[in-house]
Amino acid sequence: MSESSNNWSGDPSHPAILGGLAVRPAGPPGWPLRDDAVLDVLKLAWESGTWGHYHGGHVKKLRARVSGLLEVEHVIPCASGTVAVELALRGLKIGPGDEVILSAYDFKGNFQNILTLGAVPVLVDVGERDWQLNTAGLKAAVTPRTKALLVSHLHGGMVAMPAVMEFAREHGLPVIEDACQMPGAIIGGQQAGTWGDIGVWSFGGSKLLTAGRGGLLYTNRADVAQRIHLYAHRGNESYPLSELQAAVLEPQLDALEQRNATRASNVQQLRELLLTIPGLHPFTESLIDSQPGYYKLGLQFEAALWDGLTRDRFAQAMRAEGIAIDAGFRSLHRIHSARRYRAASLLREADRADEQVLTLHHPILLTESAGELQEVATAARKIRDHAEEIARRTGE
Numbered sequence: 411m412s413e414s415s416n417n418w419s420g421d422p423s424h425p426a427i428l429g430g431l432a433v434r435p436a437g438p439p440g441w442p443l444r445d446d447a448v449l450d451v452l453k454l455a456w457e458s459g460t461w462g463h464y465h466g467g468h469v470k471k472l473r474a475r476v477s478g479l480l481e482v483e484h485v486i487p488c489a490s491g492t493v494a495v496e497l498a499l500r501g502l503k504i505g506p507g508d509e510v511i512l513s514a515y516d517f518k519g520n521f522q523n524i525l526t527l528g529a530v531p532v533l534v535d536v537g538e539r540d541w542q543l544n545t546a547g548l549k550a551a552v553t554p555r556t557k558a559l560l561v562s563h564l565h566g567g568m569v570a571m572p573a574v575m576e577f578a579r580e581h582g583l584p585v586i587e588d589a590c591q592m593p594g595a596i597i598g599g600q601q602a603g604t605w606g607d608i609g610v611w612s613f614g615g616s617k618l619l620t621a622g623r624g625g626l627l628y629t630n631r632a633d634v635a636q637r638i639h640l641y642a643h644r645g646n647e648s649y650p651l652s653e654l655q656a657a658v659l660e661p662q663l664d665a666l667e668q669r670n671a672t673r674a675s676n677v678q679q680l681r682e683l684l685l686t687i688p689g690l691h692p693f694t695e696s697l698i699d700s701q702p703g704y705y706k707l708g709l710q711f712e713a714a715l716w717d718g719l720t721r722d723r724f725a726q727a728m729r730a731e732g733i734a735i736d737a738g739f740r741s742l743h744r745i746h747s748a749r750r751y752r753a754a755s756l757l758r759e760a761d762r763a764d765e766q767v768l769t770l771h772h773p774i775l776l777t778e779s780a781g782e783l784q785e786v787a788t789a790a791r792k793i794r795d796h797a798e799e800i801a802r803r804t805g806e
């Protein structure tokens with residue numbers, strides 16, 4: 411019998427990518443949650459008519475909530491996390507010829523926002539085991555043209571904010587802290603996003619707090635808030651968050667702390683389960699007094715241990731099993747012309763991150779069933795056991 415005949419269909423021990431039965435035949439859990447509390451606010455917004463108002467009270471309430479939670483004075487809702495970063499850069503007067511330091515492994519929109527303002531992104535390398543911005547690389551990145559640092563906490567990792575802020579103060583530089591992936595996370599005993607001069611959240615459709623679209627930024631600097639206000643208000647707000655978007659965020663903010671705790675405890679369990687899979691390592695967490703948020707859980711895929719199976723094929727095989735795993739970001743120096751940026755050093759770890767990062771999407775991290783977490787490890791184990799065969803039969 412030839413190998414391609416379908417004698418494994420329905421066999422749960424055989425990889426779904428080769429025709430076996432998927433570990434999760436129904437696929438990964440969906441997002442957003444079917445949350446009754448969200449339905450309630452939608453009904454209320456309909457009954458009161460506020461869903462169709464410019465100023466129905468929901469945006470105002472959201473600003474007050476976030477201001478209280480983060481202990482920040484100025485909260486500016488806007489149309490997306492990407493716009494929030496752009497407004498933050500404008501609030502710091504970044505312009506042509508200025509340099510902004512960021513990690514070479516970061517959200518592409520952050521790089522593009524710097525270019526949009528005519529400024530030059532200066533890329534620093536990431537750390538070896540957590541793949542967050544490596545603060546040891548900051549010194550070599552600074553020039554007389556440096557005007558700001560833009561730092562993002564990614565994939566459940568945390569940038570060492572105490573070290574970033576110490577460096578920034580020493581050099582008189584403002585910091586934009588992108589906390590889009592971890593609203594409500596605690597870093598060094600303090601809310602993520604509040605270390606920097608300006609913090610940023612996203613309410614995009616896949617994010618932990620979702621309104622489909624939307625974002626906000628926050629700062630204690632009156633000059634920055636004023637500059638952003640002058641730029642964004644043109645008789646009306648030019649990058650608004652709508653009343654309806656703000657309304658659906660209210661109950662999600664109520665549940666944020668609890669859900670972050672559930673995700674964190676599930677990540678701890680998943681870390682233990684994945685110890686049995688060689689060549690698949692969750693990002694390390696090294697900061698004390700911290701509780702990261704998990705929009706994604708970052709994992710390192712060590713290809714040398716996978717019998718010729720590539721990272722991207724592994725991700726494809728996991729998705730066939732019903733587990734939402736994808737390749738991470740492309741590193742910025744690898745997808746942009748060298749004329750667009752300056753590299754502060756060799757970007758060796760960012761090269762590795764470009765090739766080795768995988769991300770597990772967050773919805774499964776809210777599960778209350780240990781069995782569902784086990785399924786992630788079971789799927790990885792199944793692929794591990796058939797790695798050579800998958801590589802060969804899927805054409806690698």
Ligand SMILES: *Cc1c(COP(=O)(O)O)cnc(C)c1O
Pocket residue numbers: 489490491492493517519562563564588590591612613614623624625
């Ligand atoms: C999602 C995200 C953004 C942008 O948010 P949008 O609302 O999608 O524009 C920015 N930075 C990081 C790290 C993100 O994950």
